[in-house]
Amino acid sequence: MTSPKRSPHFWIGNGILAVAMLMLFFMGPLSDALGIWAVALWMVLAAVGMGFLMSDKSEPPAPD
Numbered sequence: 001m002t003s004p005k006r007s008p009h010f011w012i013g014n015g016i017l018a019v020a021m022l023m024l025f026f027m028g029p030l031s032d033a034l035g036i037w038a039v040a041l042w043m044v045l046a047a048v049g050m051g052f053l054m055s056d057k058s059e060p061p062a063p064d
Contacts, residue, residue, distance in 0.1 A: 005058075006056070006058055007056050007057070007058045009052045009053070009055050009056040010052075010053065010056040010058065012052045013049045013050070013051070013052030013053035013055075013056065014049070014053070015049075016045055016048055016049035016052060017045075017046065017049035017050070017053070019045060019049075020042055020045040020046045020049055023038075023041070023042050023045065024042070027039075027042070
């Protein structure tokens, strides 16, 4: 049984969201260095990551 392949948009979106999640762990030092721009950068990354996920038009995997 072969599993359906996911599109690159799915993987790019998940990668960008992973970077956004890592930014949350280091938001203290980032906000010291970048100020309010750290939050702005996080919001942009989260929005772009969700945009890639929502633009994924591949079929969802079949239930087990």
